[in-house]
Amino acid sequence: MSGDALPAARETLRRRGEDPHRLGHRAHGREAVAGTGRGGSGPASKRIVVGYGFWIFLLSDVILFACFFATFAVQRDATAGGPTMRALVDMPRVAAETGALLLSSYACGLSYAAANARNKLWTQVLLVLTGLLGLAFVAMELQEFVGLAGRGIVPQRSGFLTAFFGLVGLHGLHVTLGGVWLATMVAQVQFKGFRPEIMHRLTCFNLFWHALDIVWIGIFSIVYLMGASA
Amino acid sequence: MFGKLTWSAIPFDQPIPLITSIVLILVILGVLALVTVRGWWGMLWREWITSVDHKRIGIMYGLLGVVMLVRGFADAVMMRSQQAFAVGAHRGYLAPEHYDQIFSAHGTIMIFFAAMPLVIGFMNFVTPLQLGVRDVAFPTLNSVSFWLTASGALLVNISLFVGEFARTGWLPYPPLSESAYSPGVGVDYYLWAIQISGIGTLMTGINFVTTVLKLRCPGMSYLRMPMFCWTTLASSLLIVAVFPILSATLAMLSLDRVFGWHYFTSDAGGNPMMFMNLIWAWGHPEVYILVLPAFGIFSEVFSTFSGKPLFGYRSMVAATLFICIVAMMTWLHHFFTMGSGPAVNTAFGISTSVIAVGTGVKIYNWIFTMYGGRVRMTVPMLWSLGFIFTFVIGGMTGVLLAVPPADFLVHNSMFLVAHFHNVIVGGVVFALFAGLDYWFPKAFGFRLHEGWGKAAFWLAFIGFWVTFVPLYWLGMLGMTRRLQHVWIPEWGPLLDWSLAGVAILVAGAAAQVIMLVVSIRQRDRRRDTTGDPWDGRSLEWATPSPPPFFNFAQLPDVEGEEAYWTIKLRALESQRLDPEPHYQAVEMPVNSAVGFFTAFFATVTGFSLIWHIWWLAGLGLLGAFVGFVFFAWRDVHEFHVPAEEVARADRARRAARTALLGERGAEAAAS
Ligand code: HEM
Ligand SMILES: [Cu+2]
Numbered sequence: 001m002s003g004d005a006l007p008a009a010r011e012t013l014r015r016r017g018e019d020p021h022r023l024g025h026r027a028h029g030r031e032a033v034a035g036t037g038r039g040g041s042g043p044a045s046k047r048i049v050v051g052y053g054f055w056i057f058l059l060s061d062v063i064l065f066a067c068f069f070a071t072f073a074v075q076r077d078a079t080a081g082g083p084t085m086r087a088l089v090d091m092p093r094v095a096a097e098t099g100a101l102l103l104s105s106y107a108c109g110l111s112y113a114a115a116n117a118r119n120k121l122w123t124q125v126l127l128v129l130t131g132l133l134g135l136a137f138v139a140m141e142l143q144e145f146v147g148l149a150g151r152g153i154v155p156q157r158s159g160f161l162t163a164f165f166g167l168v169g170l171h172g173l174h175v176t177l178g179g180v181w182l183a184t185m186v187a188q189v190q191f192k193g194f195r196p197e198i199m200h201r202l203t204c205f206n207l208f209w210h211a212l213d214i215v216w217i218g219i220f221s222i223v224y225l226m227g228a229s230a
Numbered sequence: 231m232f233g234k235l236t237w238s239a240i241p242f243d244q245p246i247p248l249i250t251s252i253v254l255i256l257v258i259l260g261v262l263a264l265v266t267v268r269g270w271w272g273m274l275w276r277e278w279i280t281s282v283d284h285k286r287i288g289i290m291y292g293l294l295g296v297v298m299l300v301r302g303f304a305d306a307v308m309m310r311s312q313q314a315f316a317v318g319a320h321r322g323y324l325a326p327e328h329y330d331q332i333f334s335a336h337g338t339i340m341i342f343f344a345a346m347p348l349v350i351g352f353m354n355f356v357t358p359l360q361l362g363v364r365d366v367a368f369p370t371l372n373s374v375s376f377w378l379t380a381s382g383a384l385l386v387n388i389s390l391f392v393g394e395f396a397r398t399g400w401l402p403y404p405p406l407s408e409s410a411y412s413p414g415v416g417v418d419y420y421l422w423a424i425q426i427s428g429i430g431t432l433m434t435g436i437n438f439v440t441t442v443l444k445l446r447c448p449g450m451s452y453l454r455m456p457m458f459c460w461t462t463l464a465s466s467l468l469i470v471a472v473f474p475i476l477s478a479t480l481a482m483l484s485l486d487r488v489f490g491w492h493y494f495t496s497d498a499g500g501n502p503m504m505f506m507n508l509i510w511a512w513g514h515p516e517v518y519i520l521v522l523p524a525f526g527i528f529s530e531v532f533s534t535f536s537g538k539p540l541f542g543y544r545s546m547v548a549a550t551l552f553i554c555i556v557a558m559m560t561w562l563h564h565f566f567t568m569g570s571g572p573a574v575n576t577a578f579g580i581s582t583s584v585i586a587v588g589t590g591v592k593i594y595n596w597i598f599t600m601y602g603g604r605v606r607m608t609v610p611m612l613w614s615l616g617f618i619f620t621f622v623i624g625g626m627t628g629v630l631l632a633v634p635p636a637d638f639l640v641h642n643s644m645f646l647v648a649h650f651h652n653v654i655v656g657g658v659v660f661a662l663f664a665g666l667d668y669w670f671p672k673a674f675g676f677r678l679h680e681g682w683g684k685a686a687f688w689l690a691f692i693g694f695w696v697t698f699v700p701l702y703w704l705g706m707l708g709m710t711r712r713l714q715h716v717w718i719p720e721w722g723p724l725l726d727w728s729l730a731g732v733a734i735l736v737a738g739a740a741a742q743v744i745m746l747v748v749s750i751r752q753r754d755r756r757r758d759t760t761g762d763p764w765d766g767r768s769l770e771w772a773t774p775s776p777p778p779f780f781n782f783a784q785l786p787d788v789e790g791e792e793a794y795w796t797i798k799l800r801a802l803e804s805q806r807l808d809p810e811p812h813y814q815a816v817e818m819p820v821n822s823a824v825g826f827f828t829a830f831f832a833t834v835t836g837f838s839l840i841w842h843i844w845w846l847a848g849l850g851l852l853g854a855f856v857g858f859v860f861f862a863w864r865d866v867h868e869f870h871v872p873a874e875e876v877a878r879a880d881r882a883r884r885a886a887r888t889a890l891l892g893e894r895g896a897e898a899a900a901s
Binding site for chain 1 (some may be wrong): 439471492499537603762795798855892
């Protein structure tokens with residue numbers, strides 16, 4: 001290979017003397033901290049990468065919900081002469097739903113502690129309990145919807161009801177899909193044990209389940225509490 | 231049984247779509263036959279379809295994007311010729327309902343299935359190499375993303391033959407897009423195609439945010455990352471922030487259409503303006519999702535071919551992040567005329583103009599990068615210079631549109647059409663061609679033909695201006711967009727000029743094809759044996775061309791910005807490479823068919839939802855679920871590349887590098 005490959009690199013070496021301070025070209029960045037995937041210490045561990053990626057996903061999911069919250073805020077009063085939020089709220093039922101979901105989250109957290117202690121029996125028991133409480137939540141919500149439909153309160157009635165069923169329904173759908181995921185997690189823990197990738201998935205599932213709780217708190221306050229008092 | 235699907239969905243009575251579809255089907259059958267005859271199926275399946283290698287996935291994205299670019303360009307040629315012919319008493323050759331489908335398909339395909347896949351393709355191919363790592367954060371998910379995008383593209387193209395496409399433009403504004411006014415399946419094709427590919431894009435965003443933030447080689451701190459990695463990060467952050475809005479909006483419109491809900495209807499408390507706000511809260515950031523990586527490509531090109539570090543690197547990073555944030559605060563400029571009132575319009579007019587400041591910083595930085603450098607006028611450099619000229623003008627017409635009173639005059643006119651093509655073609659498409667020429671040797675191991683590349687540039691550059699200057703003019707004269715027929719004969723000549731420009735663009739496209747054919751035939755002469763054909767500065771040029779599937783035998787240890795440049799200068803000065811590392815086995819993810827199967831079931835589900843074949847949709851979802859569980863059940867996720875294989879590959883690379891150091895280095899290598 002002749003000397004005319006790498007023209008720019010050779011030129012730079014030749015001209016170095018002209019720019020001793022390497023203006024606009026000083027090294028940036030502080031020293032790296034090893035093992036964190038931060039500050040350039042090399043790729044992070046698989047566990048950190050998986051957890052981090054899942055957090056990013058959750059943020060995007062929160063934005064999805066934010067859109068439905070926004071439509072609810074916009075269409076709250078677009079009742080088209082139909083029922084208002086006040087006519088919808090059945091406080092005791094909503095309280096029961098909230099209780100079921102929060103307890104389910106609690107059970108989920110305990111199951112994660114059990115998994116960290118590598119206790120299969122308790123992990124499974126608590127995961128199943130998580131699922132049953134989630135199921136109770138979904139069942140109560142479905143019953144609520146069916147009851148409303150019986151009174152002619154359906155999304156087709158008005159913009160407001162569309163936004164209401166859309167927001168609450170989206171959350172219910174998330175809980176349902178989370179339940180399906182939970183069922184496969186139980187099976188995986190049963191047959192595969194606490195292998196690293198199963199632990200990663202349990203971490204993600206926990207994050208998901210707790211995030212759904214947080215969203216529900218938003219729905220509970222903004223849709224139901226504020227609706228009942230409006 | 232088959233929902234709304236009947237034989238009448240096939241356009242037997244419309245020659246244009248019918249013939250196009252038949253030709254398309256024949257081409258596809260021909261390709262399939264060729265693959266079968268040559269016995270390539272096994273290779274295709276193992277090395278491409280199930281591949282989770284970011285470089286292969288990047289190349290597949292590129293291929294998809296190029297094919298769709300051609301399809302979209304064919305639509306453009308039809309629209310321009312229809313408008314040139316259908317003036318006054320003449321009717322042209324496209325019926326209104328057909329013309330409406332063409333402009334809708336053109337915009338949809340160009341943005342979602344040409345520009346996006348090409349941009350994401352570059353992100354895939356380049357980013358991990360520049361970061362000095364072996365793959366993205368979630369390789370299998372990456373494959374799922376690609377195949378979902380392909381599934382969306384397939385659905386749009388099926389609409390050509392089965393049913394119809396939307397007539398509502400690339401953003402289906404309600405109430406027109408509601409079932410009351412668009413009862414056919416066109417809008418449903420749009421909705422499900424974009425919904426499916428949008429989910430793929432969202433996962434790409436998540437993947438690349440995680441990759442850039444968590445997977446960098448040792449020493450690669452944030453402010454040492456190449457500019458392209460920064461723009462990948464910014465673009466991916468925008469994807470994560472706004473693609474959920476797109477999903478939500480399209481889901482709402484689907485609920486309206488399928489179940490008669492009232493999100494955006496004009497009766498019963500529905501609110502069409504809510505759609506405008508939601509869709510543009512996604513739509514404006516979307517243009518920056520496209521153009522930020524394009525800026526990244528130009529940054530790499532300017533710095534490499536000026537032989538200088540990027541001028542004002544830190545201000546470039548700041549400008550990128552500034553644009554990333556402000557991009558989310560300007561959406562209302564798309565509907566100044568829809569009654570938000572002077573106060574709101576003023577606020578958004580200002581925020582829109584402010585974005586130009588960030589872009590201006592970048593333009594100056596690129597110019598100063600060239601200043602004092604020894605500029606090499608290669609093909610990528612030509613595209614980049616053409617970009618500066620074109621984009622500055624497109625940006626200025628954009629700032630003009632950002633002034634609400636001025637916008638009232640030219641909103642939804644041909645002026646607007648000229649503006650956004652000015653920035654999308656001059657910004658994104660030019661960048662894609664620059665990047666193609668720049669990274670092609672890295673991907674395929676040989677350089678593209680310079681002469682034909684330059685011809686392609688000049689034809690595209692001139693053709694672009696001849697096409698779109700008349701459109702600016704027509705917009706000023708008052709011609710609105712999306713006209714299937716033009717009543718005013720004085721507009722005829724300008725429309726003819728525009729058509730002439732398209733002819734030049736067709737010649738440019740032909741030059742690109744010839745460039746590819748000639749280069750492929752001369753590939754043995756054009757081989758890049760060094761891995762560093764352009765005298766580059768970032769880590770992708772430290773690998774051989776094409777790179778081994780594990781990219782780096784040993785992850786580089788970065789000591790400053792311009793990682794590879796530092797290594798190269800040291801080697802050149804001492805006429806010796808850094809000492810040979812102690813090679814170790816490398817762990818790589820195994821191939822996976824989950825992406826392909828997910829996309830298969832997504833296509834089936836999407837198609838059945840479009841035609842209301844509910845049982846099949848259920849079956850499709852079930853299939854996808856079973857596929858996921860099957861995937862989750864795998865026991866083997868990784869395989870080991872033995873240390874000897876790694877060593878063999880890297881010693882070959884080192885030999886080529888040593889030869890590159892110059893005569894003295896070559897002698898040392900020989901002895
Ligand atoms: C360079 C060749 C191109 C030509 C000649 C061309 C021409 C046109 C024409 C005539 C229209 C419709 C005008 C009308 O509605 O009356 C249009 C719309 C549009 N084009 Fe292009 N185009 C080209 C390339 C592109 C590219 C590369 C992109 C994107 C990456 C793009 C994105 C769009 C979009 C988003 C619309 C709006 C569609 C709508 O109205 O819904 N075009 N183009
Ligand atoms: Cu905009």
